[in-house]
Amino acid sequence: MLLSVLFVAATFGLSQAADQALLAAGNVCEVHANGNGTDDSPAILAAVEKCGQDGTIVFSNTTYHVEQVLDTRGLKNCEIQLKGTLLFGTDFEYWLENSLPLPGYDENGYQNQSSAWFFGGDNITWNGYGYGTVDGNGQAWYDFIAGRNNYPGRPHGITIFATNSVISGVRFVQSQMWTMTIHSSKNLLMEDIYVASVSNNGNSTINTDGADTLFSDNIHFDRWHVRNGDDSIALKANSTNIKVTNSEFHNGVGIAIGSIGQYNGIFEIAENFHAENNTYYNTLHALFIKTWAGESVGYPPNGGGGGLGYIRNFVVLNSVMHDCRGYPVAFSQCMTMSPEAGDCNTSTMKLSEITVSGLTGTMLSSAAWVASLQCSAASPCSDIRLDLDLTMTNGTKADYYACSNAEEIEGFECDGPTCELPSPDGTC
Numbered sequence: 001m002l003l004s005v006l007f008v009a010a011t012f013g014l015s016q017a018a019d020q021a022l023l024a025a026g027n028v029c030e031v032h033a034n035g036n037g038t039d040d041s042p043a044i045l046a047a048v049e050k051c052g053q054d055g056t057i058v059f060s061n062t063t064y065h066v067e068q069v070l071d072t073r074g075l076k077n078c079e080i081q082l083k084g085t086l087l088f089g090t091d092f093e094y095w096l097e098n099s100l101p102l103p104g105y106d107e108n109g110y111q112n113q114s115s116a117w118f119f120g121g122d123n124i125t126w127n128g129y130g131y132g133t134v135d136g137n138g139q140a141w142y143d144f145i146a147g148r149n150n151y152p153g154r155p156h157g158i159t160i161f162a163t164n165s166v167i168s169g170v171r172f173v174q175s176q177m178w179t180m181t182i183h184s185s186k187n188l189l190m191e192d193i194y195v196a197s198v199s200n201n202g203n204s205t206i207n208t209d210g211a212d213t214l215f216s217d218n219i220h221f222d223r224w225h226v227r228n229g230d231d232s233i234a235l236k237a238n239s240t241n242i243k244v245t246n247s248e249f250h251n252g253v254g255i256a257i258g259s260i261g262q263y264n265g266i267f268e269i270a271e272n273f274h275a276e277n278n279t280y281y282n283t284l285h286a287l288f289i290k291t292w293a294g295e296s297v298g299y300p301p302n303g304g305g306g307g308l309g310y311i312r313n314f315v316v317l318n319s320v321m322h323d324c325r326g327y328p329v330a331f332s333q334c335m336t337m338s339p340e341a342g343d344c345n346t347s348t349m350k351l352s353e354i355t356v357s358g359l360t361g362t363m364l365s366s367a368a369w370v371a372s373l374q375c376s377a378a379s380p381c382s383d384i385r386l387d388l389d390l391t392m393t394n395g396t397k398a399d400y401y402a403c404s405n406a407e408e409i410e411g412f413e414c415d416g417p418t419c420e421l422p423s424p425d426g427t428c
């Protein structure tokens with residue numbers, strides 16, 4: 001195994017002093033690719049073993065084939081230079097059996113979700129220079145899944161467990177399922193990130209979320225480009241102090257706060273969110289907040305509801321939408337696997353202090369619903385401020401605000417109730 005890792009000495013005609021500085025900086029491992037399509041994951045794991053702490057790991061400008069799950073947690077003071085592509089294999093039988101379960105509340109982990117790669121540690125700098133790529137070979141998955149929602153064992157591309165770290169200039173393309181899950185992380189900046197999961201036929205890219213945060217604090221997404229078929233960026237259980245700035249989102253749902261409240265009696269929050277300077281192209285929403293209903297029906301991952309907690313202090317500033325496909329702002333507290341209506345008024349998860357200001361642009365719809373705020377009667381939402389300026393296809397300003405159980409509103413008036421039972425995507 002170790003033979004496939006080259007330990008690069010500092011011999012670049014630098015001065016003696018610079019040489020010493022490089023050597024003093026610690027180990028540098030350049031990962032060697034087999035180059036014949038066979039599994040390069042042993043070489044990757046060996047490099048992590050040798051240089052993952054106080055070292056530098058270099059992926060050169062070539063394709064590395066990953067045919068096995070990677071568990072590269074435990075990095076420390078580590079620099080990763082990704083100049084090539086990590087291409088994940090498509091042996092479905094292998095991945096469905098072996099993908100790594102996401103830590104969660106019970107024996108099914110978090111929603112029985114799993115991942116192809118666990119990545120993490122403390123003080124990591126990972127640079128992709130704008131071209132280093134993680135490729136999930138997703139088309140094979142989109143064809144295999146053929147639109148089935150949350151297929152068990154279908155792996156997320158990568159799960160990041162990182163503190164005090166920076167990830168820059170990495171491209172994540174054709175993700176198997178969710179592109180990345182940021183789990184139990186704190187103080188993480190991800191900047192200049194390109195995400196694209198696009199199907200080349202009619203098979204859907206359902207569940208190809210751009211990024212999901214879970215049990216994480218102080219995460220900043222800056223200058224992202226996301227093109228996908230599901231949530232652009234989503235905040236899930238216990239996401240606090242999350243920032244999304246200077247980014248563009250194409251075709252997906254938009255920024256979503258979702259699947260909070262699925263676990264009966266469990267307390268979950270999303271708090272202190274700030275989004276600014278984002279542009280949306282053809283997305284369903286700009287901001288979509290959804291909670292499970294207050295009645296527990298079934299058990300996660302195939303049911304749920306009855307969770308406790310709140311969503312508080314969300315600020316979305318200066319955003320532009322192009323051709324919004326649904327309601328620019330949507331709240332729904334109806335999520336349930338139960339076919340019966342009436343669940344929408346039971347959630348006790350309170351939505352409060354939510355401001356969307358300076359949201360402008362165009363909608364595809366010719367119905368004038370610019371916001372649909374379906375809040376639960378059991379816990380009305382409050383302190384909602386909207387300052388929206390969206391035009392419909394015919395050029396008229398969209399100015400119909402549908403609200404149920406919205407209190408202390410500012411900047412708009414409620415024109416009527418939301419629809420009886422909004423669907424899981426917040427539309428009627």
Ligand SMILES: *[C@@H]1O[C@H](CO)[C@@H](O)[C@H](O)[C@H]1NC(C)=O
Pocket residue numbers: 034035036038
């Ligand atoms: C692929 O390359 C590796 C490393 O050079 C070698 O050990 C292996 O035998 C090769 N496998 C095939 C199938 O060519």
Ligand SMILES: *[C@@H]1O[C@H](CO)[C@@H](O)[C@H](O)[C@H]1NC(C)=O
Pocket residue numbers: 061131
């Ligand atoms: C990587 O290698 C390819 C082919 O060898 C070359 O065309 C490309 O410019 C290289 N990219 C970078 C960023 O060095």
Ligand SMILES: *[C@@H]1O[C@H](CO)[C@@H](O)[C@H](O)[C@H]1NC(C)=O
Pocket residue numbers: 076077078079123125
């Ligand atoms: C973080 O890691 C870098 C090496 O990548 C090192 O130079 C720096 O001192 C580390 N910072 C801390 C606070 O340990």
Ligand SMILES: *[C@@H]1O[C@H](CO)[C@@H](O)[C@H](O)[C@H]1NC(C)=O
Pocket residue numbers: 096108112114152153154300301302
């Ligand atoms: C959880 O996922 C596994 C595959 O990883 C699957 O076999 C099992 O049926 C799933 N459990 C539930 C309750 O859906």
Ligand SMILES: *[C@@H]1O[C@H](CO)[C@@H](O)[C@H](O)[C@H]1NC(C)=O
Pocket residue numbers: 142143144146201202203
């Ligand atoms: C989905 O992929 C399969 C396998 O490639 C293909 O046969 C089928 O036509 C695709 N379905 C659609 C709707 O494009």
Ligand SMILES: *[C@@H]1O[C@H](CO)[C@@H](O)[C@H](O)[C@H]1NC(C)=O
Pocket residue numbers: 215238267268269
């Ligand atoms: C989620 O946050 C709540 C409120 O801070 C806390 O009580 C709960 O323990 C957290 N859950 C987990 C799994 O960390």
Ligand SMILES: *[C@@H]1O[C@H](CO)[C@@H](O)[C@H](O)[C@H]1NC(C)=O
Pocket residue numbers: 245246276277
């Ligand atoms: C938003 O964009 C403006 C103008 O480009 C810039 O001055 C400001 O710093 C940006 N805000 C954030 C939070 O990045």
Ligand SMILES: *[C@@H]1O[C@H](CO)[C@@H](O)[C@H](O)[C@H]1NC(C)=O
Pocket residue numbers: 341342343344345377404405417420421
């Ligand atoms: C929820 O409650 C509101 C009044 O608070 C009522 O108008 C609406 O019909 C109820 N919705 C459902 C789905 O029960």
Ligand SMILES: *[C@@H]1O[C@H](CO)[C@@H](O)[C@H](O)[C@H]1NC(C)=O
Pocket residue numbers: 366367368392394395396
């Ligand atoms: C655009 O459509 C809305 C309703 O869908 C209508 O009220 C409005 O008058 C239309 N505007 C123009 C300029 O036709």
